[in-house]
Amino acid sequence: MNSSIYSKQWQVFNAREFTKNKTIEADVVIIGSGAGGAISAEVLAKKGLKVVIIEEGPYRNSQHFNMLEKEAYPDLYQESAGRKTKDKAISILQGKSVGGSTTVNWTTSFRTPNQTLEHWQKQFGLEDLAPNTLAPWFKKIEEQLSIAPWSVPANENNQILARGMDKLGWRSEIIPRNVKGCANLGYCGMGCPLDAKQSMLVTTIPSALSLGATLISRARVDKFLFSNGKISSVDVQPLLSNGKVSNGNESLDNLINIQAKYFILSAGAIGSPAVLMRSKAPDPYSNLGKRTFLHPVTISAAIMADKVNGFSGAPQSLYSDEFLWRDGITGEMGYKLEVPPMHPLLGSLIMPGHGKSHRLLMEKFPYMHSMLALHRDGFNDQSEGGVVELNEFNLPVLDYQLTDLFWRSAKESLLKMAEIQFAAGAKQVQPIHLEASLANSWPTAKAMIESLPMEALSLNVFSAHVMGGCAMGSNERSSVVNTHGRHHQISNLNIIDGSVFPTSLGVNPQLSIYALAKRNATYLSENL
Amino acid sequence: MNNSRRQFLIRIFAAAGIAATGRMFWVANEEFIPELFIDDDQSWMELDPEDRLVLAMITPVVLDGVLTEALSGQRLLAYLKDFDYSLSLLTEFQIKEFKELLSLLKSLIGRIVVGGIWTTWNKASPSTIESMLKSWRSSYLDVIKIAYSGLKEISYGTWYGNPDNWQRLGYDGPPVIR
Numbered sequence: 001m002n003s004s005i006y007s008k009q010w011q012v013f014n015a016r017e018f019t020k021n022k023t024i025e026a027d028v029v030i031i032g033s034g035a036g037g038a039i040s041a042e043v044l045a046k047k048g049l050k051v052v053i054i055e056e057g058p059y060r061n062s063q064h065f066n067m068l069e070k071e072a073y074p075d076l077y078q079e080s081a082g083r084k085t086k087d088k089a090i091s092i093l094q095g096k097s098v099g100g101s102t103t104v105n106w107t108t109s110f111r112t113p114n115q116t117l118e119h120w121q122k123q124f125g126l127e128d129l130a131p132n133t134l135a136p137w138f139k140k141i142e143e144q145l146s147i148a149p150w151s152v153p154a155n156e157n158n159q160i161l162a163r164g165m166d167k168l169g170w171r172s173e174i175i176p177r178n179v180k181g182c183a184n185l186g187y188c189g190m191g192c193p194l195d196a197k198q199s200m201l202v203t204t205i206p207s208a209l210s211l212g213a214t215l216i217s218r219a220r221v222d223k224f225l226f227s228n229g230k231i232s233s234v235d236v237q238p239l240l241s242n243g244k245v246s247n248g249n250e251s252l253d254n255l256i257n258i259q260a261k262y263f264i265l266s267a268g269a270i271g272s273p274a275v276l277m278r279s280k281a282p283d284p285y286s287n288l289g290k291r292t293f294l295h296p297v298t299i300s301a302a303i304m305a306d307k308v309n310g311f312s313g314a315p316q317s318l319y320s321d322e323f324l325w326r327d328g329i330t331g332e333m334g335y336k337l338e339v340p341p342m343h344p345l346l347g348s349l350i351m352p353g354h355g356k357s358h359r360l361l362m363e364k365f366p367y368m369h370s371m372l373a374l375h376r377d378g379f380n381d382q383s384e385g386g387v388v389e390l391n392e393f394n395l396p397v398l399d400y401q402l403t404d405l406f407w408r409s410a411k412e413s414l415l416k417m418a419e420i421q422f423a424a425g426a427k428q429v430q431p432i433h434l435e436a437s438l439a440n441s442w443p444t445a446k447a448m449i450e451s452l453p454m455e456a457l458s459l460n461v462f463s464a465h466v467m468g469g470c471a472m473g474s475n476e477r478s479s480v481v482n483t484h485g486r487h488h489q490i491s492n493l494n495i496i497d498g499s500v501f502p503t504s505l506g507v508n509p510q511l512s513i514y515a516l517a518k519r520n521a522t523y524l525s526e527n528l
Numbered sequence: 529m530n531n532s533r534r535q536f537l538i539r540i541f542a543a544a545g546i547a548a549t550g551r552m553f554w555v556a557n558e559e560f561i562p563e564l565f566i567d568d569d570q571s572w573m574e575l576d577p578e579d580r581l582v583l584a585m586i587t588p589v590v591l592d593g594v595l596t597e598a599l600s601g602q603r604l605l606a607y608l609k610d611f612d613y614s615l616s617l618l619t620e621f622q623i624k625e626f627k628e629l630l631s632l633l634k635s636l637i638g639r640i641v642v643g644g645i646w647t648t649w650n651k652a653s654p655s656t657i658e659s660m661l662k663s664w665r666s667s668y669l670d671v672i673k674i675a676y677s678g679l680k681e682i683s684y685g686t687w688y689g690n691p692d693n694w695q696r697l698g699y700d701g702p703p704v705i706r
Contacts, residue, residue, distance in 0.1 A: 066702070067702035067703075068689075068691070068702070069689055070614075070685075070689030070690065073685075073689075074617035079618065079619050079622060080614075080617050080618050080619075080622075082618060082622060082681065087670065088670075088674045088677065088678075185702075185703055185705075187702055193705050194705070242616070242617065243619075244619070244620060248573070311699065312703075344688040344689075344694060344697055344699055345684075345685055345688045345689045347688070348684040348685070348687070348688040349680075349681050349684055349685060353665070354589075354590045354591075354592075354661055354665075354680055354683075354684075355589065355590065355591075355592035355593070355658065355661070356592055356593050358684075359591075359592065359593045359594055362688070362696075362697055363696060363697065363698075365697040365698060365699055366697070366698045366699065391621055392621070393619075393620050393621055395619070395621065397621075434665060434666075434673070435666070456670070457670055457673045457674065457677070458673075
């Protein structure tokens with residue numbers, strides 16, 4: 001651990017330290033400490049503003065990160081890494097501790113593709129987000145977070161992707177990562193124990209705290225309070241160490257009220273709409289929580305002849321966009337190919353079946369490779385994404401209907417991944433589908449995949465990227481915020497997180513969120 | 529555990545001809561695990577004695593073969609305590625949904641209709657439970673498939689999250705950082 005980035009002088013609180021109702025004042029309250037909130041916090045703190053950051057999850061750092069899945073998932077992920085869409089058809093991995101998903105992501109850092117930005121210009125009137133106007137913002141973040149193509153040889157799990165692609169005449173490339181002094185351990189998903197990952201936890205949050213910002217963890221925003229059409233304050237519910245209001249023995253019923261002149265909502269694509277819904281915020285054109293996008297992910301596992309040890313080494317270092325724009329921007333859904341790291345707990349949940357067949361797969365664990373296809377949704381009229389709702393506990397749930405457009409892309413991706421895996425020397429391929437079995441050859445796999453039913457709960461679908469739900473746009477009838485993140489109806493609220501994207505991105509979202517956050521928080525700081 | 533549930537438990541075990549003291553039952557291959565059924569044991573966070581009985585019967589079938597010997601006795605007890613802890617870490621909504629599944633399985637109708645189990649749980653054979661799991665996996669009802677995945681996720685998450693169970697995977701665990 002690099003102790004110089006942690007200071008005892010910082011104003012860091014666990015919300016439950018406030019045992020009675022309490023009122024706090026600030027210039028700006030930021031809800032969420034992930035990619036959007038943390039970048040904003042640093043920008044505004046540098047302007048000399050009194051910033052308070054509210055985070056639902058716990059404050060954890062490299063002192064706590066022990067690379068154990070069973071501790072990391074309940075502590076650092078939304079719903080113990082078991083968040084699912086309303087119909088349970090898609091499992092969603094999303095971070096929840098200080099630093100948000102940046103604390104636990106796999107460090108993959110891509111700029112927003114030009115195709116995506118061009119589509120936004122044409123379709124949503126986002127003319128000021130052209131590739132050349134965003135380029136300086138990407139560059140600033142890349143420098144700040146040491147983002148560069150991974151210069152160390154890829155681990156075997158990644159090399160299999162490149163080798164198979166190469167055999168079949170397809171291209172793969174090196175992934176840029178936000179790391180400094182990375183020891184190639186492979187446990188990024190459980191929090192970096194070396195502070196090498198340049199997440200918000202070790203960069204902008206320490207910077208904002210050193211400039212006098214206050215951080216309150218284990219604090220769930222209940223709702224905004226309004227006065228004369230503006231937000232006057234925010235009610236915050238302290239949470240216990242289990243992330244809940246009560247644990248059977250004790251319960252917290254006090255609230256913290258934070259008053260401020262300005263508010264920034266950075267609770268992510270599922271959380272931000274939920275905060276506004278709980279607050280009964282104006283939504284005259286019913287856009288709130290609509291068009292929330294995941295990158296639905298399909299997975300293909302393979303048993304290789306030699307050990308892969310997919311748990312070791314940078315989790316993602318090679319990728320392919322060969323099929324991302326396979327039918328243009330608005331045609332058939334395209335997909336990006338990457339690999340996920342292999343760890344025993346998550347690996348065991350992904351493997352189909354139970355009992356003996358499952359055990360036999362798990363006993364091949366060191367020989368196991370997996371590949372994922374990240375599907376680009378929201379670019380076609382038939383791809384409307386999901387809708388955020390509140391459940392009986394007033395917490396968000398995403399209703400996400402997968403369409404034929406996705407099912408076609410899903411089948412196509414399972415076929416391509418199996419073909420690539422066999423080309424790379426796989427002995428057996430296991431498509432991640434409830435009814436799929438191990439295939440010993442490409443023709444067998446092909447025949448099996450072609451006959452698999454492409455339907456919810458049969459095909460296992462995952463996602464680690466949530467976007468949309470508070471879309472930006474020039475027309476308030478079809479969006480929630482403008483291109484600077486300013487809420488169309490609430491003049492002292494900005495939304496700065498992945499929820500403002502009008503479609504999915506087609507790439508892992510962290511760098512897109514960082515750059516847009518830097519741009520919009522800077523604009524806000526100059527206009528407050 | 530409230531009185532009517534206690535009586536319900538006693539009734540099902542009495543019907544099966546098993547001695548029931550209200551605190552101790554025989555389960556899983558006639559092996560005695562009294563700790564599983566102490567209903568005022570505060571160390572259990574979410575699972576009541578009936579839940580533990582159902583899971584003591586089902587989870588060794590889900591995990592079939594993860595040990596060279598049967599998953600039973602003190603190892604099963606320790607596993608179910610871990611299972612209980614895993615469950616307690618979920619959200620209120622997730623816990624509520626899982627408990628709904630357990631309630632269904634504990635009811636006579638649910639056990640027969642959803643589980644296909646005609647005996648009391650303590651008498652259900654591993655092969656009957658395996659048939660139940662297979663039928664859930666290929667069910668045309670979404671809710672049953674969801675039950676299958678939910679049960680599987682907590683079962684495997686609990687098992688493979690435990691470093692004691694990695695040896696058979698050929699996995700030594702995370703590297704040691706100095």
